[in-house]
Amino acid sequence: MTQEYGLFIDGKWVVPEGAKRFETVSPIDRSPVGSFVAGTAKDARAAIDAAERAFPKWKETPAPKRGDLLLRAAEILKARKSELGRIVTLEMGKVIGEGLGDVQESIDFVEYMAGEGRRLAGETVPSELRSKFCLTVRQPKGVVVCITPWNFPTAIPNWKIAAGLICGDTIVFKPASNTARCAAEVVRAYEAAGVPPGVLNFVTGSGSALGPTLLTDKRVRAISFTGGVDTGREVYEEGAKGLKMVHLELGGKNPMIVMEDADLPLALDGVLFAAFGTSGQRCTATSRLIVHEKVYDQFLGMLVDRLKKFPVGDPLDPKTGMGPVASADQEKKILEYIEIGKKEATLRVGGKKLTGGAYDRGFFIEPTIFETKHGTRISKEEIFGPVLSVLKAKDYSEAVRIANDVDYGLSSSIYTRDVNRAFHAIDDLEAGITYVNAPTIGAEVQLPFGGVKSTGNGGREAGSAAIEEFTEIKTVFVDFSAKLQKAQIEAADP
Ligand code: UN1
Numbered sequence: 001m002t003q004e005y006g007l008f009i010d011g012k013w014v015v016p017e018g019a020k021r022f023e024t025v026s027p028i029d030r031s032p033v034g035s036f037v038a039g040t041a042k043d044a045r046a047a048i049d050a051a052e053r054a055f056p057k058w059k060e061t062p063a064p065k066r067g068d069l070l071l072r073a074a075e076i077l078k079a080r081k082s083e084l085g086r087i088v089t090l091e092m093g094k095v096i097g098e099g100l101g102d103v104q105e106s107i108d109f110v111e112y113m114a115g116e117g118r119r120l121a122g123e124t125v126p127s128e129l130r131s132k133f134c135l136t137v138r139q140p141k142g143v144v145v146c147i148t149p150w151n152f153p154t155a156i157p158n159w160k161i162a163a164g165l166i167c168g169d170t171i172v173f174k175p176a177s178n179t180a181r182c183a184a185e186v187v188r189a190y191e192a193a194g195v196p197p198g199v200l201n202f203v204t205g206s207g208s209a210l211g212p213t214l215l216t217d218k219r220v221r222a223i224s225f226t227g228g229v230d231t232g233r234e235v236y237e238e239g240a241k242g243l244k245m246v247h248l249e250l251g252g253k254n255p256m257i258v259m260e261d262a263d264l265p266l267a268l269d270g271v272l273f274a275a276f277g278t279s280g281q282r283c284t285a286t287s288r289l290i291v292h293e294k295v296y297d298q299f300l301g302m303l304v305d306r307l308k309k310f311p312v313g314d315p316l317d318p319k320t321g322m323g324p325v326a327s328a329d330q331e332k333k334i335l336e337y338i339e340i341g342k343k344e345a346t347l348r349v350g351g352k353k354l355t356g357g358a359y360d361r362g363f364f365i366e367p368t369i370f371e372t373k374h375g376t377r378i379s380k381e382e383i384f385g386p387v388l389s390v391l392k393a394k395d396y397s398e399a400v401r402i403a404n405d406v407d408y409g410l411s412s413s414i415y416t417r418d419v420n421r422a423f424h425a426i427d428d429l430e431a432g433i434t435y436v437n438a439p440t441i442g443a444e445v446q447l448p449f450g451g452v453k454s455t456g457n458g459g460r461e462a463g464s465a466a467i468e469e470f471t472e473i474k475t476v477f478v479d480f481s482a483k484l485q486k487a488q489i490e491a492a493d494p
């Protein structure tokens with residue numbers, strides 16, 4: 001029987017009276033993975049009520065003690081890593097090595113944030129007046145709503161939850177519906193670690209049922225959202241009406257530039273991993289390969305050869321290079337883009353839904369490569385699937401111009417052996433992340449993660465930057481002169 005989950009509100013798993021349910025299915029073979037409550041506005045309100053009630057006590061809990069909770073959660077995630085990695089693979093289809101990597105990224109971040117409990121640093125600066133002390137301290141924001149996508153179904157929830165908890169916020173967590181099982185297992189880890197009632201609440205269901213309450217309730221002080229740009233814009237607009245802080249991590253159209261002096265076999269391994277890992281469904285996936293004309297034919301030939309032997313199939317088999325795409329919706333959208341590509345560009349590899357045998361049960365698409373001119377839809381729009389556009393550039397300047405001429409700016413990469421050029425690229429590429437001689441995916445949790453232009457609205461998560469997202473800064477002046485001193489008006493005695 002499919003495992004049934006409730007909502008997690010005020011420290012208890014609850015199934016509201018008369019609740020409707022929905023199921024998640026594996027993209028490998030459409031088998032059911034879990035059954036969940038289709039939450040309503042009333043449930044969203046109950047979660048916010050619980051988070052609001054729990055806030056004063058959680059705020060008072062010393063941050064290092066909040067860190068102890070995170071360390072316990074990290075231990076539980078570690079102990080359950082292989083089981084959870086398998087659930088990730090079953091529920092959204094990334095290959096098992098990456099499923100385990102998703103859980104490892106969760107563990108890394110939760111441990112990292114536990115240490116933040118002994119930092120949460122402010123600043124101390126001099127005053128213009130005598131006997132006056134100036135500093136800043138960090139305070140929690142209050143109730144924070146975290147809305148997460150399906151492509152990193154344990155890591156991204158943990159990026160948000162662990163950061164919010166260490167800062168002293170209380171959380172209402174709403175995951176993407178098609179990876180609700182992974183999300184519920186993350187919540188169970190915090191439950192087993194002893195998260196106090198109301199500090200972390202979990203609601204499942206559609207964005208249309210839950211969103212209006214989660215985004216507009218006066219008590220919600222901040223919203224952290226990772227997902228597509230259209231939904232991100234709506235979240236931003238709704239949040240803005242209530243003057244809430246809205247943190248957005250949205251799409252990407254990430255370029256990898258291969259210069260004429262690049263180590264081509266290294267670049268080849270890089271592009272295969274970054275374009276087709278997670279079936280291309282990472283915000284950081286390489287979706288544009290920009291190759292210097294001098295090595296263009298050679299490199300494209302190498303890529304086409306390797307892709308002919310690229311093993312697509314059961315993601316639970318460690319020999320598989322690429323599993324299915326995550327859902328029927330994903331499959332439909334990607335196949336539509338492939339049709340667009342066939343009209344405006346040259347198909348070099350792939351381009352079809354895989355059929356026959358076990359493929360018929362799931363959502364498998366061939367790894368696909370188009371040769372295209374810059375400016376086509378497939379070269380500019382985010383596809384979020386195993387579809388790579390290959391573009392030719394006559395020199396470095398043209399490569400950078402193409403790289404930058406898209407709406408997004410999350411990750412970017414350049415392969416070159418010329419150190420000067422590598423540093424120019426760090427300056428020139430319009431992106432939140434630049435890799436040199438490494439592909440566009442694989443960010444580590446102790447560094448900020450985020451992008452420019454339509455990828456977001458200026459914030460960063462992960463690393464110590466995550467603290468900015470989940471705290472308010474309080475500026476403190478302590479005047480111990482025992483007299484009224486007037487800043488700007490009275491200079492201190494010389
Ligand atoms: C995402 O695709 O939304 O850098 C996150 C990477 C991963 C995180 C990706 N560590 O590819």
